[in-house]
Amino acid sequence: MANEFSTVDKLQAAMTFHRERHAVLAGNVANVDTPGYRPFDLNPTTTDDPGVLAVTEPGHIGGTSAGQAYTKEFSDEGQLQTPDGNHVQLERELAKIDANRARYSTSAELVSRRLALLRYAAGDGT
Amino acid sequence: MPRVGTNMDFFTAMEVSASGLSAQRARMNVASSNLANAQTTQTAGGGPYKRKDVVLQSTDVPGTEGELGGAVKGVEVASIKQDAAPPRLEYDPGHPQANAQGYVAYPNVNPVEEMVDMITASRAYEAGITTMSTAVSMAEKALGIGK
Numbered sequence: 001m002a003n004e005f006s007t008v009d010k011l012q013a014a015m016t017f018h019r020e021r022h023a024v025l026a027g028n029v030a031n032v033d034t035p036g037y038r039p040f041d042l043n044p045t046t047t048d049d050p051g052v053l054a055v056t057e058p059g060h061i062g063g064t065s066a067g068q069a070y071t072k073e074f075s076d077e078g079q080l081q082t083p084d085g086n087h088v089q090l091e092r093e094l095a096k097i098d099a100n101r102a103r104y105s106t107s108a109e110l111v112s113r114r115l116a117l118l119r120y121a122a123g124d125g126t
Numbered sequence: 127m128p129r130v131g132t133n134m135d136f137f138t139a140m141e142v143s144a145s146g147l148s149a150q151r152a153r154m155n156v157a158s159s160n161l162a163n164a165q166t167t168q169t170a171g172g173g174p175y176k177r178k179d180v181v182l183q184s185t186d187v188p189g190t191e192g193e194l195g196g197a198v199k200g201v202e203v204a205s206i207k208q209d210a211a212p213p214r215l216e217y218d219p220g221h222p223q224a225n226a227q228g229y230v231a232y233p234n235v236n237p238v239e240e241m242v243d244m245i246t247a248s249r250a251y252e253a254g255i256t257t258m259s260t261a262v263s264m265a266e267k268a269l270g271i272g273k
Contacts, residue, residue: 033246037199105264
């Protein structure tokens with residue numbers, strides 16, 4: 001059900017996703033020298049729900065009324081590995097972490113703006 | 127709504143980063159111990175110093191057991207093992223530790239190898255610091271909502 005806060009709810013789900021993804025990526029960086037370690041990543045998935053945001057690109061996060069659902073998977077396809085079987089590429093993980101942080105900040109900023117808008121609407125217009 | 131963990135917050139990410147930092151610090155300590163003992167011909171156990179190596183293993187993080195649990199992994203030092211490579215023999219008959227043939231057994235430490243280890247440990251440490259400060263900046267951004 002859409003109301004004044006449904007945007008905020010969706011953004012909150014996105015922020016939760018990015019926060020948990022950060023923990024997963026941090027684990028990959030921490031295990032950069034662990035023999036046999038394969039890095040993980042989280043992938044957002046959406047449920048088909050009429051009236052929600054469409055997912056047209058892999059990076060998109062679809063809005064659902066129930067919140068965010070996502071899957072865990074190994075993210076080392078086609079990657080080189082070191083002789084000890086470690087698949088972590090530090091640059092790749094750090095790039096992901098930075099992009100993830102930027103997305104998180106964007107969502108946080110959007111929540112701020114949305115709340116400011118609601119405050120303006122609820123106030124006396126000053 | 128499948129979540130990685132029910133009790134997961136920014137502190138989880140910081141804990142994971144911290145585990146990586148202490149693992150890298152352990153590597154650094156062992157590398158400097160190897161370098162410091164590169165010429166040690168006598169130890170308490172007898173014989174020359176033997177090169178040590180840190181073995182790391184990934185660990186589960188408490189509070190991340192969920193439907194997708196196991197995606198968040200910390201790291202810990204599993205063991206510190208001795209390098210089984212034979213000691214380096216150098217001919218020096220005047221040395222007090224020389225054997226009957228006049229050879230002295232020096233540690234199986236290669237200083238170049240240790241320097242490379244120290245550099246990779248230090249770079250991985252920096253990456254861990256970056257990850258942790260990213261978690262902090264994300265938390266600060268969240269605290270700024272509604273201001």
